[in-house]
Amino acid sequence: MRAMSVDPIVNSLNEAQRRAVTSDADRLLVLAGAGSGKTRVLVHRIAWLIQACHLAPHNILAVTFTNKAAAEMRHRIESLLRAPLGAMWVGTFHGIAHRFLRLHWQEAKLPQNFQILDSDDQLRLVKRVMRGMELDETRWPPKQAQGFINSNKDEGLRPEHIDDYGDIHQKTLVNIYQQYQDACQTGGMVDFAELLLRSHELWLKQPALLQHYRQRFRHVLVDEFQDTNRIQYAWLRMLVGNDNAITIVGDDDQSIYGWRGARVENIRQFGDDFGRAEVVRLEQNYRSTSIILNAANGVITHNSDRLGKNLWTSGAEGDPISVYAGFNEVDEARFIAERIQHALQQGHRRDDIAILYRSNAQSRVLEEALLRAAIPYRIYGGHRFFERAEIKNALAYLRLICHRDDDAAFERVVNTPTRGLGDKSLERIRALARELKIPLWQASLQVLQHRELATKAGNALKGFLALIEQLDQETRGTGLSEQAERVIGASGLIAFHKNEKDDRGEARVENLKELISATREFEISLQQESATLAAFLDHAALEAGETQAGENEDSVQMMTLHAAKGLEFPIVFMAGVEEGLFPSMQSADDPHRMEEERRLCYVGITRAMKNLYITYAESRRIYGSEALHAPSRFIREIPIHLLQEVRASARLTRPMSTFDSGFGGVRERSAAYRGNNGYGGARIQADDSPYQLGRSVRHPKFGDGVIMGCEGQGPNARVRVNFRGEGEKWLVAQYARLEFV
DNA sequence: TCAGCGCATGTTTTT
DNA sequence: CATGCGCTGA
Numbered sequence: 001m002r003a004m005s006v007d008p009i010v011n012s013l014n015e016a017q018r019r020a021v022t023s024d025a026d027r028l029l030v031l032a033g034a035g036s037g038k039t040r041v042l043v044h045r046i047a048w049l050i051q052a053c054h055l056a057p058h059n060i061l062a063v064t065f066t067n068k069a070a071a072e073m074r075h076r077i078e079s080l081l082r083a084p085l086g087a088m089w090v091g092t093f094h095g096i097a098h099r100f101l102r103l104h105w106q107e108a109k110l111p112q113n114f115q116i117l118d119s120d121d122q123l124r125l126v127k128r129v130m131r132g133m134e135l136d137e138t139r140w141p142p143k144q145a146q147g148f149i150n151s152n153k154d155e156g157l158r159p160e161h162i163d164d165y166g167d168i169h170q171k172t173l174v175n176i177y178q179q180y181q182d183a184c185q186t187g188g189m190v191d192f193a194e195l196l197l198r199s200h201e202l203w204l205k206q207p208a209l210l211q212h213y214r215q216r217f218r219h220v221l222v223d224e225f226q227d228t229n230r231i232q233y234a235w236l237r238m239l240v241g242n243d244n245a246i247t248i249v250g251d252d253d254q255s256i257y258g259w260r261g262a263r264v265e266n267i268r269q270f271g272d273d274f275g276r277a278e279v280v281r282l283e284q285n286y287r288s289t290s291i292i293l294n295a296a297n298g299v300i301t302h303n304s305d306r307l308g309k310n311l312w313t314s315g316a317e318g319d320p321i322s323v324y325a326g327f328n329e330v331d332e333a334r335f336i337a338e339r340i341q342h343a344l345q346q347g348h349r350r351d352d353i354a355i356l357y358r359s360n361a362q363s364r365v366l367e368e369a370l371l372r373a374a375i376p377y378r379i380y381g382g383h384r385f386f387e388r389a390e391i392k393n394a395l396a397y398l399r400l401i402c403h404r405d406d407d408a409a410f411e412r413v414v415n416t417p418t419r420g421l422g423d424k425s426l427e428r429i430r431a432l433a434r435e436l437k438i439p440l441w442q443a444s445l446q447v448l449q450h451r452e453l454a455t456k457a458g459n460a461l462k463g464f465l466a467l468i469e470q471l472d473q474e475t476r477g478t479g480l481s482e483q484a485e486r487v488i489g490a491s492g493l494i495a496f497h498k499n500e501k502d503d504r505g506e507a508r509v510e511n512l513k514e515l516i517s518a519t520r521e522f523e524i525s526l527q528q529e530s531a532t533l534a535a536f537l538d539h540a541a542l543e544a545g546e547t548q549a550g551e552n553e554d555s556v557q558m559m560t561l562h563a564a565k566g567l568e569f570p571i572v573f574m575a576g577v578e579e580g581l582f583p584s585m586q587s588a589d590d591p592h593r594m595e596e597e598r599r600l601c602y603v604g605i606t607r608a609m610k611n612l613y614i615t616y617a618e619s620r621r622i623y624g625s626e627a628l629h630a631p632s633r634f635i636r637e638i639p640i641h642l643l644q645e646v647r648a649s650a651r652l653t654r655p656m657s658t659f660d661s662g663f664g665g666v667r668e669r670s671a672a673y674r675g676n677n678g679y680g681g682a683r684i685q686a687d688d689s690p691y692q693l694g695r696s697v698r699h700p701k702f703g704d705g706v707i708m709g710c711e712g713q714g715p716n717a718r719v720r721v722n723f724r725g726e727g728e729k730w731l732v733a734q735y736a737r738l739e740f741v
Numbered sequence: 742t743c744a745g746c747g748c749a750t751g752t753t754t755t756t
Numbered sequence: 757c758a759t760g761c762g763c764t765g766a
Contacts, residue, residue, distance in 0.1 A: 067756085192756045257754075420742080562752090581752095596753095
């Protein structure tokens with residue numbers, strides 16, 4: 001390996017990138033603007049450390065925020081070096097902290113088989129603890145308590161470190177935190193924030209261990225440093241110490257997670273705190289046209305709190321940014337769908353196009369518009385695979401099998417599928433568990449022993465305990481996938497979900513089957529012997545699973561602005577760019593939050609490579625009622641010569657011109673708009689086919705529905721109808737006997 | 742045990 | 757508006 005030339009590592013880099021990659025500074029801060037080759041620098045620097053500085057992969061630790069980023073980084077390093085890097089640690093903060101805790105469970109005072117609690121499990125546990133404290137859930141929202149616990153852990157604080165100011169409210173929350181923590185400890189459970197806090201404390205209390213890792217990790221590299229929170233910062237600080245090297249890469253202008261504890265200040269603090277750092281700025285952008293870049297710069301310069309950086313490109317100027325004012329959100333969506341269709345006709349791939357929005361609630365109308373235009377799309381976000389209820393149920397069975405004391409799992413499935421074990425019996429078990437500070441499983445055994453339950457409930461409980469024991473014994477020594485298959489089969493979950501009356505039941509059964517194949521894939525991806533049930537459960541908890549249906553199909557990408565960070569698309573639509581929505585209303589009063597909104601806008605704009613469309617609606621239905629919003633201040637912050645207003649088709653005259661009125665002047669709405677049917681009506685159809693999109697129809701068998709699409713003409717036309725209850729069907733017009741209603 | 746009702750609630754999200 | 761939750765009654 002050493003004989004290899006380092007040329008490929010540095011040749012393709014620009015001057016700044018090369019300085020960053022080859023720097024011999026112990027503390028290197030790379031301020032990397034959007035699209036400036038951030039990941040590239042990180043990847044090449046690691047390769048450089050290995051090949052030019054002869055650092056063993058074993059001595060390097062690379063930390064990211066998401067599993068996806070970690071996987072991508074490893075992959076890119078390996079393909080650059082053309083060698084696998086088994087010994088190098090690349091992972092998320094949480095993944096790495098977890099690894100430490102697994103290796104040193106004893107020193108960390110955890111049971112060997114401790115389990116990871118995801119936020120859903122955590123909330124349930126918080127609720128349980130609160131019920132034990134007899135707190136009124138309306139006065140003390142469990143979600144808020146959960147947030148309190150997590151944000152304190154993220155700050156590195158234990159209950160005893162929190163000052164309650166003698167305030168009852170605060171006192172109660174601290175108390176909940178304490179009791180929750182006790183419950184975690186007895187149950188051998190660790191939540192996400194705990195992974196970091198615990199491993200930080202582990203080093204604090206075990207200097208020898210810390211020393212060992214300091215000797216091992218000579219160089220630590222961190223991606224997206226602007227997203228680190230306090231505990232992550234402290235964790236890094238401790239691991240690096242005074243003698244090791246650290247490279248951090250980040251962009252203060254892309255800090256959009258302040259609301260969940262990320263501290264941009266960490267970047268600024270880095271220099272002082274770690275000792276003088278060399279700073280390299282990456283300002284040349286390789287992604288976007290200069291118009292898009294200048295727009296982004298125009299917006300972000302309105303923030304005062306910046307380290308300062310100016311992106312530039314040597315590339316083409318490109319097309320102006322299109323701004324469209326929809327008269328309502330349906331019209332806005334219609335416009336977007338129409339433009340997408342146009343782009344597709346020009347030969348663009350659907351994958352090249354993204355629609356970005358501030359809040360998930362916006363996706364629905366957009367989705368409907370794409371559906372109507374028959375454009376395949378994919379929505380990022382929402383529930384991921386391992387977070388789905390049916391999957392969590394199945395996993396709970398598996399968790400109980402390898403860990404009887406897992407109370408979260410116990411609670412979840414003692415009565416799922418329902419087996420006649422009511423809340424009263426359960427409460428008795430919980431009470432005993434609380435009293436004796438023992439897990440629910442053991443409490444159940446005792447309750448049974450003392451015959452404290454009604455016969456029916458008692459038998460149900462006995463049956464449940466026996467089922468778990470039996471499955472454990474039967475599947476001992478069998479492979480993971482076989483075990484999963486057997487357990488899911490015996491749990492009765494399949495029948496349970498099949499019987500659900502919604503049409504969702506079927507999908508759930510499918511998901512359960514997919515879970516079994518996920519265990520198979522897991523076996524294949526690891527060596528057989530390390531693919532244990534416990535390992536799979538960790539995997540499920542730490543990687544919620546990107547698996548989404550239709551992932552491979554070429555489709556338009558829809559996601560929130562947050563979810564878009566780190567991605568790029570030739571064509572980007574930013575929808576709902578209105579005051580109150582984006583920037584969000586709840587950020588209006590706080591200048592810091594307003595700056596974060598602006599950074600979010602900066603992130604959004606810089607996702608676009610060639611074409612950017614900014615759209616907003618003059619009127620939008622929000623929470624049932626209609627709201628009139630002014631165009632977002634962010635539009636005004638873009639230099640006006642970069643913008644081009646897209647006017648609605650000639651059929652209607654706009655009541656307000658975006659530019660003439662100086663944004664947000666006259667808000668008069670003409671009667672012509674009110675009269676239309678909510679489908680962007682007047683403008684949408686010139687079609688003489690009776691099967692118009694959105695039209696309500698009735699079918700003798702399927703009942704009422706709405707036309708979602710139409711192919712062909714005349715009697716042979718095929719019509720796509722979304723029936724209430726029946727879902728979507730394709731019908732041939734001449735046989736369908738559709739009635740218009 | 743489960744359906745049905747009234748009520749509160751309503752950004753952004755990874756691990 | 758629309759969803760999700762807790763509580764109530766059969």
